[in-house]
Amino acid sequence: MKKILIHVLFIAVVVGLGALIGVANIPGAWYQSLAKPPFNPPNWIFGPVWSALYVLIGIAGARTWLAHPASGRMQLWFGQMALNFLWTPAFFGAESTILGLIVIVPLLAAILVFIRASWHRDRISALLFVPYAVWVGFATLLNLSLFVLN
Known part of the structure; x- marks a missing residue:
């Protein structure tokens, strides 16, 4: 049960925080006004x-x-999660392709x-x-393209 x-x-927590950050940083007129590459997906796909x-x-x-709750892999997981949750406010909130x-x-x-760190310890997580x-x-390619085009 545990x-x-x-x-x-x-x-x-992950889905909830992701949704909350998304709702707080809805793409607005700034994003709509950007020149987009031809491979830009429709907005409805992101959710x-x-x-x-x-x-x-x-x-x-x-x-x-x-x-292993105190492992380096867990620290990596929390680190990538922090960066993940930071991207939306950096891009949409600050309206900055470079940020x-x-x-x-x-x-x-x-x-x-x-x-890589999980591959031999927990292949499923990897x-x-x-x-x-x-x-x-x-998304990195898309972000770079938006930076170059705008």
Whole structure:
């Protein structure tokens, strides 16, 4: 029962904070006015994708916590989560493509380091982060493109 509770708690906190940050930093006129690259996805896709990713991130966090709550992997997990939650206010809140880049590049690095650190200790957690790494890699390219175009 304790394991289930930890999983539910991690998922609820990650999804809940992600949603709260998203609602507090809704893309407005500034974002709409930016020149966008041809591969820019429609706005409606971001909510469902991030919701699914946050569930995966929460599961990986719970697994890591249950295995070794004071480990370097857990510190990596919390570090990438802090960067993840910082990106939206940096990009949308501050209306700054460069500030978004300053946050998203280390975020992508932290995700990749977590995958590498987890690969032999908890392959499932590492694999849960792969879609997240792919999406943040794409988001990094998108953020860079928005910076260059604007």
